[in-house]
Amino acid sequence: MRHYEAVVIGGGPAGMMGSITLGGKDVKTLLLDENDVLGGQLVKQTHKFFGDHAHYASVRGFEIAQKLQEEMAKDPNIKVETSATVIGVYPNNLIVYAKDGKEFKVTYKKLLIATGAMEKQLPFINSDLPGVYGAGAVQTLMNEYGVMPGKRFLIVGSGNIGLILAYQLIQAGAEVRGIVEALGKIGGYEVHAKKIKRLGVPILLNHTIVKAIGDESVSGAVIAKIDEHFKPIPGTEEEKVVDTICVSVGLTPLSELAEQAGCKIEYIPQLGGYVPIRNERMQTSNPDVFIAGDLSSIEEATTAMIEGKIAALEMAHNLKSTDVENEINDEIQTLSLFRSGPKSEKIRIGLEKFGINVKPVPEIERHGVQIGPQGKLRAIIDCTEEIPCNSCEAVCPFGAIHIGENLNSTPVVDYDKCNGCATCVIACPGLAIHMLKEDVENSTALVGIPYELLPLPEKGQKMWALDEDGNYICDAIVKKIAKYPNKTNIIYVEVPLEFSQKVLSVEFPKRESPFVCRCEEVTLDEIERVIDSGITDFEEIKRLTRVTMGPCGGKNCKLVVLGILSRKTGVPISKLSHGTSRPPVKPVEFSLFTKRDDSK
Amino acid sequence: MIPEASVVIIGGGIVGTSVAFNLAKLGVNNISVFEKSYISSGSTGRCGGGIRQQWTSRMNVRLAMRSVKLFRQFKRDVGMDIEYHQGGYLLLAYSDKEMEEFRNNVRMQREEGLDVELLTKEQILKKFPFMNLEEVKGGTWCPTDAHANPQIANIAYAMAIKRMGVDLNTHTSVVGIDIQNGEIVGVQTDKGYVKTNVVVNAAGGFSHEVGLMANVNIPTHSERHQILVTESVNHVLDPMVISFQNNYYVRQTKHGSFIMGQSDKNPAQGNDLGHTVEFLEEMAPKMIHDFPFMKHLHIVRQWSGAYNVSPDAQPIIDEAQNVSRYIFAVGFSGHGFMLAPAVGEAVAEMIVYGHSKTTDISNLGMSRFANKIEKEHNVV
Ligand SMILES: Cc1cc2nc3c(=O)[nH]c(=O)nc-3n(C[C@H](O)[C@H](O)[C@H](O)COP(=O)(O)OP(=O)(O)OC[C@H]3O[C@@H](n4cnc5c(N)ncnc54)[C@H](O)[C@@H]3O)c2cc1C
Ligand SMILES: Cc1cc2nc3c(=O)[nH]c(=O)nc-3n(C[C@H](O)[C@H](O)[C@H](O)COP(=O)(O)OP(=O)(O)OC[C@H]3O[C@@H](n4cnc5c(N)ncnc54)[C@H](O)[C@@H]3O)c2cc1C
Numbered sequence: 015m016r017h018y019e020a021v022v023i024g025g026g027p028a029g030m031m032g033s034i035t036l037g038g039k040d041v042k043t044l045l046l047d048e049n050d051v052l053g054g055q056l057v058k059q060t061h062k063f064f065g066d067h068a069h070y071a072s073v074r075g076f077e078i079a080q081k082l083q084e085e086m087a088k089d090p091n092i093k094v095e096t097s098a099t100v101i102g103v104y105p106n107n108l109i110v111y112a113k114d115g116k117e118f119k120v121t122y123k124k125l126l127i128a129t130g131a132m133e134k135q136l137p138f139i140n141s142d143l144p145g146v147y148g149a150g151a152v153q154t155l156m157n158e159y160g161v162m163p164g165k166r167f168l169i170v171g172s173g174n175i176g177l178i179l180a181y182q183l184i185q186a187g188a189e190v191r192g193i194v195e196a197l198g199k200i201g202g203y204e205v206h207a208k209k210i211k212r213l214g215v216p217i218l219l220n221h222t223i224v225k226a227i228g229d230e231s232v233s234g235a236v237i238a239k240i241d242e243h244f245k246p247i248p249g250t251e252e253e254k255v256v257d258t259i260c261v262s263v264g265l266t267p268l269s270e271l272a273e274q275a276g277c278k279i280e281y282i283p284q285l286g287g288y289v290p291i292r293n294e295r296m297q298t299s300n301p302d303v304f305i306a307g308d309l310s311s312i313e314e315a316t317t318a319m320i321e322g323k324i325a326a327l328e329m330a331h332n333l334k335s336t337d338v339e340n341e342i343n344d345e346i347q348t349l350s351l352f353r354s355g356p357k358s359e360k361i362r363i364g365l366e367k368f369g370i371n372v373k374p375v376p377e378i379e380r381h382g383v384q385i386g387p388q389g390k391l392r393a394i395i396d397c398t399e400e401i402p403c404n405s406c407e408a409v410c411p412f413g414a415i416h417i418g419e420n421l422n423s424t425p426v427v428d429y430d431k432c433n434g435c436a437t438c439v440i441a442c443p444g445l446a447i448h449m450l451k452e453d454v455e456n457s458t459a460l461v462g463i464p465y466e467l468l469p470l471p472e473k474g475q476k477m478w479a480l481d482e483d484g485n486y487i488c489d490a491i492v493k494k495i496a497k498y499p500n501k502t503n504i505i506y507v508e509v510p511l512e513f514s515q516k517v518l519s520v521e522f523p524k525r526e527s528p529f530v531c532r533c534e535e536v537t538l539d540e541i542e543r544v545i546d547s548g549i550t551d552f553e554e555i556k557r558l559t560r561v562t563m564g565p566c567g568g569k570n571c572k573l574v575v576l577g578i579l580s581r582k583t584g585v586p587i588s589k590l591s592h593g594t595s596r597p598p599v600k601p602v603e604f605s606l607f608t609k610r611d612d613s614k
Numbered sequence: 615m616i617p618e619a620s621v622v623i624i625g626g627g628i629v630g631t632s633v634a635f636n637l638a639k640l641g642v643n644n645i646s647v648f649e650k651s652y653i654s655s656g657s658t659g660r661c662g663g664g665i666r667q668q669w670t671s672r673m674n675v676r677l678a679m680r681s682v683k684l685f686r687q688f689k690r691d692v693g694m695d696i697e698y699h700q701g702g703y704l705l706l707a708y709s710d711k712e713m714e715e716f717r718n719n720v721r722m723q724r725e726e727g728l729d730v731e732l733l734t735k736e737q738i739l740k741k742f743p744f745m746n747l748e749e750v751k752g753g754t755w756c757p758t759d760a761h762a763n764p765q766i767a768n769i770a771y772a773m774a775i776k777r778m779g780v781d782l783n784t785h786t787s788v789v790g791i792d793i794q795n796g797e798i799v800g801v802q803t804d805k806g807y808v809k810t811n812v813v814v815n816a817a818g819g820f821s822h823e824v825g826l827m828a829n830v831n832i833p834t835h836s837e838r839h840q841i842l843v844t845e846s847v848n849h850v851l852d853p854m855v856i857s858f859q860n861n862y863y864v865r866q867t868k869h870g871s872f873i874m875g876q877s878d879k880n881p882a883q884g885n886d887l888g889h890t891v892e893f894l895e896e897m898a899p900k901m902i903h904d905f906p907f908m909k910h911l912h913i914v915r916q917w918s919g920a921y922n923v924s925p926d927a928q929p930i931i932d933e934a935q936n937v938s939r940y941i942f943a944v945g946f947s948g949h950g951f952m953l954a955p956a957v958g959e960a961v962a963e964m965i966v967y968g969h970s971k972t973t974d975i976s977n978l979g980m981s982r983f984a985n986k987i988e989k990e991h992n993v994v
Contacts, residue, residue, distance in 0.1 A: 036731075204849050211751055475765035544798070548776065549786065551652040557659065557765035560869065565845055591652075594917075597889060607898035 015119045018044040018327075019333055020094075021109055023100050023271060024128035026054020029456050030082040030309025032126045037091035039336055043118060046111055046486070052086075052087050052497055053079030055308075056315060060185070061178055062443035064500070065316035065403060066348070066421055067408030072441040074500070076157075079316065086568060090511050103275040107302060122363030124329040124457035125304055127256070128322060129310040131265035131286060136170060142259075145232025149262035156186055164258030170223050174202035176262035180210045185467055190303045191254045194221040194237050196244055198485070203357070205444025212519035214484025224251060226259055234261050247421040249421055256382045276300040284364030286312035294346060296325035301474035304329055315400070318519040320349050324524045324577040351375050351400040355400040355422030379423040383467035385515070386427065391434035391451035396518075397444060406438040406447065412553050439464050440502040449504065452514050457586055459514030460493060463504045470495055470503060471522065478528060485570070486528035486538060488513050488577040490520055510577055512587045530578070531571040534540020543573060545582045552579060553593055565601045616781045618809040619646035622801045623816055623966060624788045624824050626679050628658040629943050630816035630949050631771035632958025635692065636963040638778040640966050645780045646808055648801070652788035654768040656818040657970040658951060659918025660887075662663045662873055663865060664854045665760040665952040670719055671928055672950070672992045673978060675726045675815060677956045682758060682972045684955035693777075694770035697868040701852030703759035704738065705992070707751050708859040713778060716754050719992070723756075744850060746906055749859075749958055750877045761854050761865045764951045770853055777963060798828070812939045812965060819885045819920030821944030830934045833983060834945040836843050836920040837880040839875060840893040845912040846870030860900045863994045871914065874901065877994055879941075921948040925983055927990040932979035933964070941965065947991055 015148040020036050022029045025047030044110045051057055061077025086092050107121050122587045132583075133148040140146075147163060149171075155161045169176045172195035180190045190210070198219050207217060224246055227234040239250035266287035273279050277290040277298035290298045290305050298302055304325040307318035307340055324345045327338040350373035353361055362372050362415040378400050379610055386392045395406065395415070400422040407417040407425060414431035415438060416421050439447045440464065449462025471477055471492045479490035490507035497503045509517050527539035536559045544555050552575065555561065561575050562568030568575075572592060580587045617674055623630045626649025634647050649655070659865075665685055667678040688696050707713045716732060723730045731754050735747055741755075777781050781807070790802040791813055800809045810920040825832035846869050854865040864874035876897060883890065894916060902909045922929050934940040943961050946953060950982030960970035969976070 459699075547773065549773075553652045553655065553659075554769055557654055558769055564914070567915065596917045597891075597917045598913060598915070601914050603910050603912055604898040604902050605909045607895045608902060610895065 016044075016391065017121045018042055019122070020044070020047065020124045020126065020228065020329055021120060021122035021532070022126040023097070023109070024054065024130055024309075025049070025052035025309070025464040026092070026130050026192050026307055026318065027053070027056055027078065027082065027315040028080070028130070028309075028322035029128035030086060030322070031319040032128060032326040033092050034082065034085050034089065034324035035323045036329055036374060037089035037331060039327070039330035039334065039338075040091060041330050041333055043092050043607065045086075045094045045099045046100055046109075050097045051079075052094065052096065058150065058157045058158050059178070062500070064443045065314065066352070069316045069319060071403060072405035072409070072443050075315070095601060100271060103271050108252050118231050121291040122302075124304065124333055125275060125331065126304045126306060126322070126325050127275065127309060128305065128307045129271055129309050130317070131267050131312055133262070134264045134266050136223075136261045136263045138223050139320070140228070141226060141231050143226045144230070145228065145229050145257055146226055146259045146261065148261045148442050152258070153179060154180065154259050156182065158373050162188060164256070165189060166191055166256045167258045167260055168223070168237070169260045169262060170219055170255050171262040171264070172200045172202060173262060173264060174206055175265075176260070177202040177210060177362055179205040179260060181206070181263060184210070184213055184215060185216070188409065190215045191297060192237075193255050194223055195216045195219050196222050196240060197275040203401050205397060205401070205446040208396070208482065212480055212482050213521075214480070218345065222246065225260065227253070232257055233614060242291045243274070265308060265312045269309060269311065272298065272305060272309065275303045277303050277305070280367075282364045282367055283602070284360040285289040292370060294367070295328040295342065297328060309445055310365050311364060312428055317349060317352055320345050320352070323543055324349075330526060347373055351420060351422075352402045353467065354420060355402055356400075357401055375595065376419040376422050378428075379418055381424045381426040383427070384427055386429045386432070386450075388452050388550065389454065390429065391437065391449060392432045393427065393431055393434070393438050393447050394450050395427060395438070395447045397442075397446040398424050400424060403443065405441045405443060409437050411437060414488040436448065436462060436496065436504055439504055440498045440500060445502070445569075448450055448518065449506070450514060452511055454511065457511045458508050459507055459511050460506055461490070461514065462496075462504045462516045463518070463520055465503050465505045465520070466501060471505060471520075472499075476523060477520040478523050479507065480521060481512065481516045482518050484519065485532070486530060487516055490517065505541055510580065510587065512573060530574050531561040531564065533566050534560040536561040538578065541578055542582065545579060550583050552576060552591055555579065556593065567599065568593075568594070615783050615806055615808065616644060616646060618644065619781065619944055620644045620810070621812040621814060622808055622810045623647045623648065624801075625652050625656070625816035625818055625820075626782065626784060627656040627816060627818045628768045628829075628948070628954040629818070629957060630814070631775060632954045633814055633816060633911045633943065633961045634775045634780050635771050635778070636958045636962030637965060638775055640962055642966065643779065646810070647773075647775065647780060647782045648786045648788050649782070649784045652784055653772045654765045657922065658763045658818070659766045660841065661764045661951045662854075662865065662875055663761045663764045663867075663951065664703070664863060664865060665762060666756075666854065666949070667759055668703055668705060668719065668723060668730055668754060668756050668992065670722075670797075672722065672726060672949070673928055673975070674953075674990055675723055675728060676973055677953045677975070679726065679728060680956035680959070681922070681953055682760060684959070685760060685762060687870065688767070688770070688955070692774045693768050693843055694766060694773070696767040696770055696821075698760060698762040699852075699868065700760040701756060701854070702757040704742070704754045704755055704853045704855045706855070708749050709751060712859065713719070713751050713825055715776060715991075716752070718822060720750045720754055727758060729827040730754055740853075740964070744905065744907055746904055759854065763867070767951070787826065788827070791940070793937055796936060801951065813941070814961065814965075815940070815944060817940035817944070818923050818950070820862075820935060821922050821942065825942065828934065828937045828940045830937060830940060830942070832930060832942060832944060832980075834922050834924050834930065836885050836922050838878070838886050838888070838918050839921050839948065840878060840889055840916060841873065841875035842894065842897065842916040843914050844872040845914050847911065854930060857904065858994065860904065860948040861994060862897065862900055864901070864905070864956065872908070872911070875994070879942055885920050887918050887920070889918050919947060922950070923947045925972060926987040927993050929953060929957065929978055930980060931961060931975050935980070947990070
């Protein structure tokens with residue numbers, strides 16, 4: 015039987031960073047992971063990660079895993095066993111694991127458990143039908159094995175995982191028919207949500223899945239609106255034609271091994287469920303056992319790595335009396351910074367139950383979206399939610415973007431310094447930055463859109479320009495494609511000047527015509543046909559097609575129709591008559607006018 | 615714009631385009647139509663779309679009956695589906711006196727060959743169980759009355775006449791009529807001059823002003839009428855329903871929205887196209903009362919248009935006494951959409967043959983105002 019000073023269970027970011035830190039402090043370490051490659055959740059993640067630039071922000075998940083692995087391979091203190099499933103932690107610091115169908119035993123002085131988390135289940139009728147998957151399973155099939163489990167997807171849950179999965183599915187060529195979310199607001203980051211909304215994926219709040227439909231496998235899903243008690247409201251059921259349902263309603267820590275190792279467990283919903291009690295230095299109620307990562311609280315790769323490092327430093331100190339005080343305090347301070355934003359409120363509440371208080375940090379600064387000086391090629395940053403990320407600030411070669419000490423602050427641009435290099439556009443993990451340059455003389459605008467789909471369009475090609483909800487707004491001509499090694503490319507398109515601030519996405523023109531007016535379901539084709547028949551008056555087009563005549567009163571589509579008319583007739587939009595606005599601006603019930611306030 | 619026209623029509627509303635359509639059908643070439651704005655910008659694009667034959671004056675009944683025939687084959691003749699729906703008209707009566715009037719109207723209308731009947735309150739309730747008929751005594755019912763989309767009808771005529779070679783000029787205002795020795799020689803527009811000897815005044819709300827251009831004093835004036843549209847819901851209401859007592863008309867369009875209006879107590883005069891909140895406040899309680907399901911229905915938009923009113927609320931279709939070949943088809947008093955197909959036909963015949971052939975409209979001339987006039991009563 016072998017013996018190690020330290021054993022680490024779980025080779026995700028927490029376990030890997032823990033191993034690297036232990037090895038660095040000369041501790042003989044064994045890392046065990048059940049998969050054949052290291053990386054844990056990272057392996058499935060093809061998107062760029064958020065976070066502190068010093069902690070791999072804007073690097074894609076699977077690439078972070080590769081980088082960590084390269085570092086580990088250099089260190090002779092670290093021994094790695096993959097395809098090694100720990101089946102139990104026994105008294106006297108004994109670990110038993112299975113590998114190649116054989117039983118292996120190993121003992122430790124100090125143990126770091128970083129087993130991560132598993133997906134929560136959601137019960138609904140027919141949830142056992144083939145075609146219902148956990149989000150993680152779909153990611154594994156798609157991103158690790160290159161197998162697509164379906165063509166048309168419904169996603170349940172709008173946390174970051176659900177949102178990112180939707181994005182990855184679209185990248186893989188699938189169609190996402192919608193995301194249902196039981197709560198009244200989107201769970202994940204706004205930038206992730208916007209990324210898929212502008213690709214046309216609807217996010218239905220206050221909705222749930224009622225049942226899966228199908229005989230042998232999923233052929234549809236019934237969704238419904240829910241009331242404040244999360245009960246489906248009769249009459250609101252709606253069927254979505256999908257062949258795959260992905261459930262992504264959160265993760266819960268895998269705490270069994272910690273429990274077996276004698277760590278006290280407590281149920282703290284804010285941290286994800288049953289979690290081991292531990293102190294600020296990641297030590298559990300069993301002084302030989304430390305934890306890190308999603309097992310301690312469902313969070314992020316960044317925090318998992320920092321926790322792995324803190325745990326490892328403290329373990330090294332216990333084992334060898336190495337002086338790690340300053341290093342640990344630095345890491346704790348960084349963690350506090352990460353957790354100071356509004357999105358970490360749950361974590362802060364959960365940690366307080368252990369008596370762990372987040373350290374005071376510099377205040378978060380908040381800024382709205384800046385438009386910048388018209389006519390200059392510049393970056394437009396739509397990132398107004400306080401999330402821990404500073405990659406734009408870190409990569410800008412001209413120091414034009416400021417976030418400051420607290421990385422939850424939102425960015426502010428100094429447009430005197432911005433020179434339009436677009437480095438921030440390709441670094442931003444939220445794809446929340448695009449380029450803009452207006453040409454007032456020619457009534458056009460150049461919009462540079464970050465693009466991570468394949469194939470790429472060609473220069474000169476006509477694309478559809480879409481707004482924030484993925485609605486068609488005008489045609490766009492590709493002027494330039496800037497390719498980058500990190501695979502976030504920028505497509506520069508020319509659009510009419512009027513749309514310069516609306517265009518946020520592009521897509522290849524589709525065979526079926528896009529809806530221009532969603533209220534009345536009028537397509538681009540119908541409008542072009544009317545114009546081609548010689549009707550070039552906006553008012554006449556409106557009356558023939560009903561475009562802009564719906565409940566929204568044309569708020570969403572009037573400019574789009576004028577844009578089409580302008581393109582076809584060559585008359586600038588500013589010269590076209592745009593009709594009259596009539597009350598009510600928003601539809602109101604008749605009953606409103608029977609309950610009048612007549613007070614003087 | 616052509617330099618010389620056989621006929622110039624002033625106004626591209628439903629009447630002007632219908633006249634042009636019928637002239638072209640009779641083989642007239644070089645017709646010019648001038649519309650100062652876009653097609654359907656006038657009353658036509660703002661109207662309720664009702665097509666009713668139940669009138670108190672025989673002339674209105676006749677013209678409307680002829681129009682219904684033409685509306686039925688509109689799609690074939692003019693080439694576009696105008697959402698024509700023959701769902702009938704229900705007129706409500708609230709007193710014995712009103713019932714008595716209705717009885718007399720029905721007698722006259724049946725003499726004209728109209729398929730119309732008196733209904734008891736119970737019969738109405740059976741047909742339309744969702745209505746609240748509390749104060750209603752009874753009503754009249756004509757199943758061949760109808761409604762259609764006036765805007766599309768106007769544009770349909772416009773597209774048809776363009777195909778037929780008519781010189782249609784939108785966004786072109788007629789600013790003067792050139793008359794020498796009592797004869798028309800041309801028309802001045804803001805975009806140029808056209809030579810012509812024949813002019814049709816189909817200027818809708820501006821009929822009086824366009825009359826003055828030829829020194830003809832047409833006894834018409836315009837007043838504002840307001841109207842609203844609701845959100846779309848499932849189809850429940852087939853007919854147009856009118857209540858003179860409660861002062862409203864209402865119908866449901868093909869798209870499911872309800873269109874409705876009333877006569878304001880003191881309507882704004884002229885071509886004021888504003889809107890008031892009083893209109894909504896007056897409409898809401900009576901609609902909720904008579905159609906309880908509308909309580910939670912959403913109002914989507916309100917607007918207004920002009921009724922071009924004549925002294926007896928019947929159209930004035932005539933040729934001027936003092937200016938030869940100056941013809942006018944005006945003063946429709948809130949029912950010009952429904953009469954337009956028949957009026958267009960009659961006016962075209964007047965121009966080509968010197969008098970109307972299909973429908974006798976001789977008593978719609980100006981001379982009738984010299985005598986005591988008989989006013990049309992069935993107006994909202
Ligand atoms: C879709 C998605 C998107 C994400 N995006 C981001 C992001 O943008 N930025 C960010 O910072 N974070 C992101 N995260 C979160 C991040 O991936 C996790 O927080 C992080 O991976 C947690 O690390 P961990 O090491 O604690 O656990 P894991 O990565 O889950 O690793 C745990 C490892 O332990 C192994 N293991 C478990 N039990 C045993 C056993 N009995 N024997 C042997 N091995 C065992 C598991 O197989 C696994 O390999 C995302 C997660 C998902 C799912
Ligand atoms: C609220 C409302 C509801 C109605 N409901 C109904 C109904 O249910 N059924 C029904 O049959 N009728 C209804 N009407 C009446 C109907 O709309 C009119 O009688 C009919 O549209 C008249 O048509 P027109 O062509 O004479 O007038 P318009 O449609 O007004 O056309 C006249 C045109 O002449 C143009 N013009 C005027 N002066 C000049 C100039 N100098 N040079 C060039 N162009 C000029 C104007 O721009 C206008 O477009 C309603 C009217 C209103 C306002």
